Amino acid sequence: MKKFVLIAAALGIAAAAAIALAWPRDQFIPASSPAAWAATPANIARGAYLARAGDCMACHTARGGVEYAGGRAIETPFGRMVAPNITPDSATGIGAWSADDFWNALHNGKSRDGRLLYPAFPYTNYTQVTRADSDALYAFMRSVPAHQRASEPHQLRFPYNQQLALAGWRLLYFKPAVFEPQPSRSAEWNRGAYLVEGLGHCAACHSSRNTLGAPSGALAGGLIPVIGWYAPSLTSDAEAGLGKWQVAEIVQLLQTGVSPRATVVGPMAEVVQQSLQHLSEPDLGAMAVYLKSLPHTPVDKPAIVVGAEHEQVIAQGKRLYETHCIDCHGADGKGLPPHYPPLAGNRAVTMDSPVNAIRSVMNGGFAPGTAGNPRPYGMPPFSHVLNDQEAASLVTYLRSSWGNQAAPVSSREVNRYRAVPLD
Structure with missing residues (x-):
C-alpha cells in the first residue's frame, strides 16, 4: 500500500511538473518609451484607426448605447457574456489601467487584476498585435469620453464560469506570440x-x-x-x-x-x-x-441524388421564384449586379450549408451602407409570406437551377433558421 501511495505521489508530481513546463508563460514586451502611448494627436489618430481595424466598437457598444461603454450581450453555447466598459472611467472602465495593463489584456489575455479573460474577447488573435500598435490603441481609448457604467457579470454555466477551467483551456489552445513577418514574403x-x-x-x-x-x-x-x-x-x-x-x-x-x-x-x-x-x-x-x-481547394461536388418528389418541389419553387424573385434576379438568375446579385453560380446559394440562403430569404438581405455605396439595395424578408415548406421549395429551386448543383433543403432546416436571434 505504501509503495502504491509513493508511486501515485511520484506520478502526481511528474504530472504537475509537466503542466508547469507546458503552461503558457506571460510574455512582456516593454513600450519603446512613454511617448509611444502619450495622448498626442498622432497617437490618438493612429489608435482610432487601429480600433476601427479591430472593430472594437462592435462588441463594446450596446445597440443605441454610449460608444465603448460595454453592455452588448454575446450569446455563446456556454452561456451569456457581456462586453465590459472600456471607456477611461476610473471606477467602472479602464481609467486606472496603465499601458502595460492594456498590453497584457491584448497580448496575454489577462485583466489588470490578474483574472484570465474569456476568449470571446479575441486575444487569441490580438496577441499578434505589436506593442507599438497596442500603445497607440491605449492612447486612443484614453481619449474617448469617460462614461460611468458598471460592467455586467457574465452568466456562464458550470464549469465554464470557473477560472481553473479557463486556465486548462488556455493550456490547450493559447500561446502568446507577436506576429512574425515572413522574410520570404513581400x-x-x-x-x-x-x-x-x-x-x-x-x-x-x-x-x-x-x-x-x-x-x-x-x-x-x-x-x-x-x-x-x-x-x-x-x-x-x-x-x-x-x-x-x-x-x-x-x-x-x-x-x-x-x-x-x-x-x-x-x-x-x-x-x-x-x-x-x-x-x-x-x-x-x-x-x-x-x-x-491562402491555399484553396477546388470545387468537386458529387452528383446530387434526389427522390421522385424532387420534381414537384422544383416546380413549386419555380412558381414561387417567378412570383417573388424574378423581377430583380431575372429569369436566367443573373440579376443586375452589384445591386441585384446573381443567383446563378452564387456560392452563397450552393454551399453545403444552406443556412445563409435560408436566412436571406426568410429575413431579407441587406448590404451595408458605406461611403462607396451610400444607398444600398436590399431584399425584403419573406418569412411572413412563405411557410417552411414553401421556403424550402424556393431555396431548393435556387440551388438546382442555372447550373447550380446543391442538395435539396428541408422544411425542418428552414424552421430552424427562420427566427432572428435578438441582440
Missing part, C-alpha cells in the same frame, strides 16, 4: 497577414469550433454559434475562396460591401460598415493579397 503580404490574422481576427468567425469553443481549421469556415449564420471558408472555391478574384474586386467588396461577384449580408455587413470601409486602400489591398494567397 511587405504587402505581411501587412495583410497581420491585419487578417491579428487585428481583424477573421478566424474568430471564419473557422469552425470544437466542443470547447476553440477554433479549428483556420479560415476554413464555420457556423457562428447561436446567431445562425455560416461564415464561409476563405480557402474553398466552393464557398468564399478568393484565389480567382482580382485584387481590385476584393478591395471593392471589403470597402463597399458590394462587387460584381458578391454582396455581403448578415454579420459581415456589420463588419464592412463599422470596420473595413474605414481602412485605407493600401491596407485593404494588402488584405486582398494575403487572402488570395
